[in-house]
Amino acid sequence: MHIASKGSSFVEVLVALALIMISGVSLAVVQRETSFIQQQLLWRWQASQWLDILSTVEESTAQTLPQAPSLWCSETQPPTDCSQQSCELQSLQVWQRQNLCDVMHQELGQVVVMIKSCGSHLCLAMANTENAARRCELGEPTCLMRELNRS
C-alpha cells in the first residue's frame, strides 16, 4: 500500500496566513476599542467629580435662576485676578467661576457646561460640544447631567 505524503497546497497556506492576519487585526481592534472605552470611562469619572464641584458652587453662589439655557463658563477672562489681590464679593464670584473653568479645562480638555432646566428642576449638563450639552438628557451615555438643589 502506498502512502503518499502530501504537503499543503498554496491556497491552504494562503488561507492559513489570512486567518492568522485576521486574528491579529481582530486582536488589535479589540485592544483599541478597550483602550477607547477605558478612556471614556475615565473621562466620565473625572467629569462627574467636576460636576460635583461646579454644582456645589452653583448652589451656593447663584442668586437668580436663568430663564434659558446658559453656558457656565464665560469666554472672557475677568478683569481682576482674585488669586493675587483682594476682591469684592461679586468680582470674586465671577473670578472663582472662571478659575474653576480653567482648571477643569486643563483636566478634561474642551468641555461645555450648561445650566438648563430638566423637568421642574435646574441641571448642569456637561458634554464635548454646546449642541450636545443643549440636547443632553439624564442618563445619556454621551454627556453628563446633575440636578441642582436650590432652596
Added chain:
Amino acid sequence: MLARQQGVSLVELMVALLLASVITLIALVLLWQQQRAWREHLAMQQIQEEGHLLVRLLRDEAAYAGAHLEALIPPFLPQAETHRNADLEHSVVSFYSQDLTDCLGRNLAAPEIIVNQYYVRANGDGVNALYCRSLARGTWEETELVSGVELFQARVLAELPEGRFAYLAPEAFLAEASAHALEVLVVLRHPQVTTQAQGELRYTDLWGVEKSLDKNAVHGRFFVLQELFNG
C-alpha cells in the same frame, strides 16, 4: 509493499521555523503591548481611586473642621507645630475639631479637641507621600495616606476685616480674617508605572504658577473645594 515515508526538506524546515518565529514574535509583541496597556490602566485606576478617596477625606475634614469648637479657635488655625520632616514646598493644613475619631481612626472615649495635620514628606522609599498626623490624647501619631505626591497645595478663601475677599495660603492666614472656603489641588504620580509618552504636560497651580509633569508619568490631578464650617 513498503510505504515510502517522505520527510521534510531542510528548506521547508527553515521556512516553517522562520514563519513560526515571525508569528511567535508578533504574538509576543501583542501580548507585551496588551500587558503594558493593562498595567497602565491599573495604575491609572489606582491613582484615580486614591485621589478620589483623598478628595472625599479632605472635603469631609474641611466640612467638619471647627465643629463644636468655641469661636476662638478657627477651623484650621492657628497653624499647629509642623512636622519636622514636612516638605515646605507643599502646603501644611491643620484642621481643628472636637470629635471622637481622628484621621488615624483612633477612637476616643469622649469628644476632645483633635488636630489633624496634613503634610507631604519623603517616605521610607524616598518617595514624597501625603501624611496625616493627629494630636489626640496629648500625643502625635502619623500615618501615610498616599505616596507619589507631586503637589499638595491649599489656599483659603478669606474675608478680610475691611469686607473684601482674598485667597491666602494656610500658613499666611491672618488671625483677624474669616475663613470661607478651602481649595486644595493634589497632583499624584504613580511611583512605579510609566508610559511611553514623551514630553511635558503643563498645568497651572492654585496661584497661577505654571508647572510641568513628565508625560510618561501615570498621574492624576484632583481639586477640592469645600466651604468651611464657621466661615
